[in-house]
Every structure is written in structure tokens, then in C-alpha cells.
Amino acid sequence: MLGLFRFARSATRFRQISHLPPVTPFSRRTFEKRTQIAECGFHTTRPRAAIPPIILIVLRPVLRVVAFLAGRNFRKWWRSLPKDKRQYYWSRIKENKWSIAGGGAISTAMAYWFYVSHLEVEPITGRERFSIVSPKQIQELSQLEFQAICVEFANRIIPTHHPYYTRVKRVANRLLLANKHLPQVYTKTWTITVLDDPGNMNAFVLPNGNIFVFTGMLNICTTDDELGMVLGHEISHCLLGHAGENVSREHLLESIKLVLIALAWAILPSDLLSLFGYSVGAGALNATLRYPYSRLLENEADQVGIHLAAKACFDVRAAIAFWAKMDLIHEYDQPSSLEWLSTHPSHKTRQAKIEEQLPDAISFRKYCKCPDLPARDPRQEIESFRKSMLEGMHKTMPVGVVLVVPDMAAYATGKES
Ligand SMILES: [Zn+2]
Numbered sequence: 001m002l003g004l005f006r007f008a009r010s011a012t013r014f015r016q017i018s019h020l021p022p023v024t025p026f027s028r029r030t031f032e033k034r035t036q037i038a039e040c041g042f043h044t045t046r047p048r049a050a051i052p053p054i055i056l057i058v059l060r061p062v063l064r065v066v067a068f069l070a071g072r073n074f075r076k077w078w079r080s081l082p083k084d085k086r087q088y089y090w091s092r093i094k095e096n097k098w099s100i101a102g103g104g105a106i107s108t109a110m111a112y113w114f115y116v117s118h119l120e121v122e123p124i125t126g127r128e129r130f131s132i133v134s135p136k137q138i139q140e141l142s143q144l145e146f147q148a149i150c151v152e153f154a155n156r157i158i159p160t161h162h163p164y165y166t167r168v169k170r171v172a173n174r175l176l177l178a179n180k181h182l183p184q185v186y187t188k189t190w191t192i193t194v195l196d197d198p199g200n201m202n203a204f205v206l207p208n209g210n211i212f213v214f215t216g217m218l219n220i221c222t223t224d225d226e227l228g229m230v231l232g233h234e235i236s237h238c239l240l241g242h243a244g245e246n247v248s249r250e251h252l253l254e255s256i257k258l259v260l261i262a263l264a265w266a267i268l269p270s271d272l273l274s275l276f277g278y279s280v281g282a283g284a285l286n287a288t289l290r291y292p293y294s295r296l297l298e299n300e301a302d303q304v305g306i307h308l309a310a311k312a313c314f315d316v317r318a319a320i321a322f323w324a325k326m327d328l329i330h331e332y333d334q335p336s337s338l339e340w341l342s343t344h345p346s347h348k349t350r351q352a353k354i355e356e357q358l359p360d361a362i363s364f365r366k367y368c369k370c371p372d373l374p375a376r377d378p379r380q381e382i383e384s385f386r387k388s389m390l391e392g393m394h395k396t397m398p399v400g401v402v403l404v405v406p407d408m409a410a411y412a413t414g415k416e417s
Contacts, residue, residue: 056251067258071265071274078266118248124184124240125300131248138244142208149193149212158194158215165194168213171227175235178312178368184239194218201329203230205238220325225309225318225378232305232314240304242297253290257282294343302354306361313370316361321378323351325385 078086093100120131158164169192179185188209200214211231221227237243264278265271302319310316327347345353362373 056254060254063254063258064261067261068265071262072271074262074266075269115252122240122245124182124304127300129245129248130252131244132251133244133247135241135244138207138241138247141247142206142210142243145206146208146210153195156196158196162194164215164218165192167218167224167227168192168194168211168231171224172211172231172235174314175228175231175308175312179308182239184241188238201326203234205231205234207238207241207243209238211235220329221322222381223315223318223378225315226322228309228312228314229305229316229319229322232309232312233301234305236301236304236308237297239308240297240300242301245297246294249290249293253285256285260285291343295345298344298350299353302350303357306354306357307364310361310365310370311368313365313368315373315378316358316365317373318378319354320351320358321381323347323354324379324382327351328382328386328389 081089115130118130118132119128121127122129160166160169172190172192176185176190190209190211192211192213195212195214197214198216198219201216201220203211203213203217205211211234213231217230218227221230260278260281264274264281268274268277306316306319309319324347330347365373
């Protein structure tokens with residue numbers, strides 16, 4: 001997923017799955033909870049958000065400036081004090097150390113209570129998560145992103161009669177229809193948009209169910225099975241509500257960063273040192289909290305995605321082939337990136353984790369009465385792809401065609417199907 005606030009435009013409404021009864025129940029251990037969800041519906045705690053997230057997002061830079069000025073002014077004020085006055089304040093702090101410690105403990109307890117009281121259980125995985133935004137607020141943000149994408153990529157929408165579009169529609173439809181018993185699927189109006197950008201190997205799904213695929217991704221996914229694995233992953237982000245989770249978590253991390261800014265400029269002796277201190281603190285925060293959490297969500301989307309794809313009878317072994325190809329491309333482009341400084345697991349890590357989950361996914365696929373896996377294992381294609389890359393043949397892969405954008409009014413009103 002590109003991120004909640006990276007948005008393009010979407011096009012046609014391809015299918016609205018209305019309320020349908022659960023179909024084949026899941027039996028595998030990782031999906032036991034899902035059976036209950038299909039039968040019982042959502043049982044999450046209601047998120048409580050005092051301030052709409054969009055306001056917090058807009059306020060973010062303002063609050064950073066306020067924290068910076070507060071810290072810096074405190075430092076100036078402290079330095080301007082005569083020595084005896086400073087000693088007087090220090091002695092007052094020592095006298096009241098227990099009161100100060102008590103105040104700190106109460107504040108910490110309140111912050112902890114705030115955190116715990118905003119935990120909810122994610123229905124598909126059963127994982128507890130922090131949430132301060134309501135589904136309605138996320139829907140509104142999603143709509144804003146959708147509109148932003150409409151503007152940003154206005155001239156790059158592939159029309160619905162193009163083979164690229166029909167391919168994505170075919171694969172997405174297969175995934176969603178196979179998993180239509182999930183409330184997270186049938187309560188959304190799903191749309192598909194293919195964006196013409198051969199250099200962009202990406203796809204994402206907005207929280208409202210707007211699927212976006214770049215032509216660069218379609219060129220890499222040489223089979224429907226591979227595309228099924230990619231869309232399974234992206235749709236999983238949507239079904240698991242990762243966008244809302246990210247927004248909540250970003251607010252939490254932003255609060256910590258505001259404290260860091262204020263402390264850095266209050267304590268450290270110069271602006272340069274404060275900037276350095278803050279950069280180190282923010283980097284440590286990212287490396288220890290932000291990035292690992294983001295990678296956790298990616299792994300979760302991989303795990304759920306492979307089961308969505310198995311339910312739709314895709315050849316789940318294609319996930320390994322896809323990530324192996326991505327790894328080869330990545331090595332070619334950016335050979336030295338570090339996983340612990342990344343929001344996504346490395347392609348090798350993903351490949352290894354999916355390899356572990358593969359037997360379970362294949363069993364699940366069999367349980368869903370899918371036809372036998374094809375005799376030719378998609379993983380056999382990895383070596384030929386490597387050779388093609390080495391020979392420079394990847395440069396001649398088919399690329400997207402720049403097409404005239406069809407009538408956008410029809411898209412906006414959802415007339416096409
Ligand atoms: Zn992802």
C-alpha cells in the first residue's frame with residue numbers, strides 16, 4: 001500500500017457484493033477465527049476519537065512549531081536567569097522531588113489508561129491494536145484520498161475496455177467473490193482503477209475498497225496467479241483496517257515526537273545540537289517502533305492475503321515466484337538497503353515467511369475443493385527471470401500504453417461496470 005495519504009484516482013464500479021450468507025467455512029488453524037466472524041459479525045470496541053484525524057494531520061506541523069518554540073524559549077529563559085535564581089529553582093525541585101515524581105507517575109498512568117482504553121480486537125486475526133479513529137472517519141479520509149488521486153492521475157487512467165483493466169477485474173473479482181462471506185468484503189463497494197505508469201511496480205487498495213494497480217505491476221506479474229497474490233495482499237490491508245491502525249499509531253508517535261522536540265530544544269545548549277539530538281531520537285523512534293510495526297502489518301497482510309488467494313483457488317506458490325522476482329529487481333536497483341530502516345520487510349524475508357506458510361495455504365486450498373495445483377511450479381520461472389534480467393531482456397518487457405482518458409463523469413457517477 002502506498003499509504004493512506006498517497007492517493008490516485010479510481011474509475012469504475014465493477015461489482016457490489018451485497019449481504020450474502022457465509023459460504024464454505026474455514027477450518028485451518030490460522031483461519032479459525034474467521035469462521036466465527038462470518039457467523040457472528042464484528043465484535044470490536046467502538047473507537048473513541050475526540051478530534052477528527054484530518055484536523056490532527058493539518059495541525060501536525062503547527063504543533064511541531066509550538067513544541068520547538070516552547071523548548072527554545074524555555075532554554076533562553078533559563079540561561080537568562082542569574083546564578084542564584086537558578087540555584088533557588090534547583091533547590092525547590094529537590095524539595096518537591098516526591099511531588100514531581102508523583103505527578104509524573106500519575107501522568108504516565110493516565111497515558112497508559114488512554115492507550116489501553118483505545119485498544120480493540122481486529123476481527124480476522126484476533127490481534128489487539130490501538131485505535132483512536134472511527135470507521136466513519138477513515139471512510140471520509142479514504143474519500144479525500146480517492147479524490148486526490150483522481151486529480152493527480154487524471155491523464156493516466158486506463159479505460160475499462162483495455163486488456164490491462166479486464167485482467168485486473170478478472171483477478172480481483174475472483175478474489176472477492178471467493179471471500180464474499182466476510183463482512184469486511186460484502187459491506188464495501190469495490191472499484192478498480194488501472195494507472196498507466198510502467199515504471200511504477202505498485203498496487204494499493206484504499207480503505208473504502210478502491211483498488212489501484214499501476215501498469216508497472218502488471219508487467220511484473222506475468223500470470224494471474226502472481227497478480228492474485230499481489231491483490232490478495234493489498235485487499236488484506238483493506239480488510240484488516242490497516243489504514244486506520246496506521247493513522248492511530250502515527251498520532252501516537254507524533255505525540256512522542258512533540259515531546260522529543262520540546263526536550264531537545266529545552267535541554268541541549270545550541271540549536272545545532274538540538275537538531276542533532278532530535279534527529280537521533282526521531283531516528284531511534286522510527287527504527288524501534290514505527291518501522292517494525294509497519295513490517296508487522298505487511299507480514300500480516302501477506303499471511304491473510306495468501307489465504308484469500310488460496311480460497312480463490314489461485315496457485316499460491318506464485319507468491320514465492322513473485323517475491324523472488326521483486327528481490328532480483330530490487331538487488332539490481334538498490335542493492336544496499338537495510339531492512340531495519342524500512343517500512344517493509346525485505347523481499348527475501350517475505351519470501352522466507354511465505355515459504356513457511358505455504359503448506360498451510362496449500363492445505364487450505366485443497367480444503368476449499370480447488371482443482372489440483374498445476375504440474376508446473378511457478379517457482380521454476382525464477383531462474384529464467386534471473387537469466388532474462390542478466391541478459392538485459394527485462395528492458396524489453398511490454399510497457400503500458402498512454403491512453404486517452406475516457407469520460408471521467410461516467411467514472412464519477414459509477415455508470416460503467
Ligand atoms: Zn503491503
